[in-house]
Amino acid sequence: MTGMGGNPPSSYPCNPCNPWSISKSVAVVLIILFLLSGALSIMGATAPERARQGMVVAQERLAAEVGLAVLKDGGNAVDAAVASAFALAVTYPAAGNIGGGGFLLHRSGKGSAVAYDFREKAPAKALPTLFLVDGKYDPNRHHASHLAVGVPGTVAGLHLAWSRHGRLPWKRLVIPAVRLAKEGFAISPALADSLRRELPRMKAYPASLAQFSKSGNPYEAGEILRQKDLARSLNRIAKEGPKGFYDGETAALIAREMQRGGGVLTLEDLRAYEAKIRVPVTGSYRGFEIVSMPPPSSGGIAIVEILNILEGWELGPQDFGSARTIHRMTEAMRRAFSDRAQFLGDPDSNPEMPVEKLLSKSYANSLRNSISQNKASVSSTNTFSWRNESPQTTHLSVLDREGNAASLTFTLEDSYGSRIVVPGAGFLLNNEMGDFNAEPGRTDVTGLIGTPPNMAAPGKRMLSSMSPTMVTREGKLLLITGSPGGRTIINTVLETIVNTLDFGMNAQEAVDAPRFHHQWLPDQIVYELNGLSPDTLRILETMGHKTKAVRSQGAAQVIRVDPKTGWIEGAADRRDPDSAARGW
């Protein structure tokens, strides 16, 4: 046998050979392969995962696979969502959680929809002035302290949804997460990067450093992350349900850490926590039905309000990305975000919220009439503004073979929440109190809002933007969507809807398409780098819009049912390389 570059053996098929003819045919084959791979990669760039029986799309691969295994095992959409959510608490620690909160929207195959609210609550000792020191607002207290921790809702919420819809035993849904925590899993390059970036912020908390580093040194991609304390906490939840979290050893460990760090959250707050069943927000858009999350999320109301405004204009595939479309969508966003700041908060503390008006077509008509077709409006700087919000949160979408659907968004607020791992319990606590307004009466351009609906108060839920959403037509499910991203969630979810319904995109095209965001104040269009052409930007700027590029926006995890073929399309958002769609 000759080595590389040696003479071919005598039995070689073209011996004696013309070296040119070999390299020519090799070249032709290579060119064909190259063109083919180009074509495939273009197709791959826009082709969703396709399946017939069910789909799970989540921000981390192992969690999506845990959900898919549940579906294959005879579980339904809620079973799979619960199992995937617990798995995310292990494999996606930046936002997957048992120490945070969120929302789950469920729609049965027969068409009834219900929303589960497991948003964190303010502890009983929280007051509107909680974030002031000697009368002065302290952002650290608000966002990065034990006072920033809200009463977690995730375990209660997942259990409530399961108790009403679940088919498989509770334990079967939690055990895969216990196993992932105990046996560990290989750290992806993205997780290794994110843990390395977080290390400095975790240094104040020895239990956090112990859990997410090797004695203060960062993990490398490919190394195994084992979380023994977390496995024990999850095991208590598997065996005892919510009692295994809100009472007994886990609750005592949380209360002890709160006391040690000067928090106000107590054992009584934990025991008193209840997830709630809410009536979803509904709207219509060009003959489609929109079903989304009601307050304490602002998401459903804002999305329906924006769609109601857009409905008055024709939008087709040829309009995607044009300056006129971006301008119209921006002006609709601007108005909905202004209303969000002015009116929305915890419905149990704000019974007077004008929800019906905000969702009405007549109100949208009046807002649309206030929009000039060639001139940007101006957001008034003496009304409402917000601090920059972390893009962390995570979303998963599930569809089962009977047509039951689950859309679940949950969060710790910031990436890795408060960065406080409960010693002995192995999970991160949220810093969701940061979603309350900062200080009564203080609204200014530095990003503070002081309006009453979302001031901290005992037992109150803080306003959210999380927007688990579904779209149906004539009772048939068409789309399950949701995303992380703080306030950008609302516009990311909106854009996945408009991309599919108006611009005719499949699920993956709708997720891949460049995004933009406007939130009233700061008064600027924030767009994904290279997502708007220089010509479009120039036209928008001539109209009076300020623009700002960012690297990326959101991580939508979307399922679409093709109405013509019945194929289920799953689209994971490749802005986060660990996202995955798994179907069967």
Ligand code: GLY
């Ligand atoms: N913490 C992000 C949200 O709830 O919108």
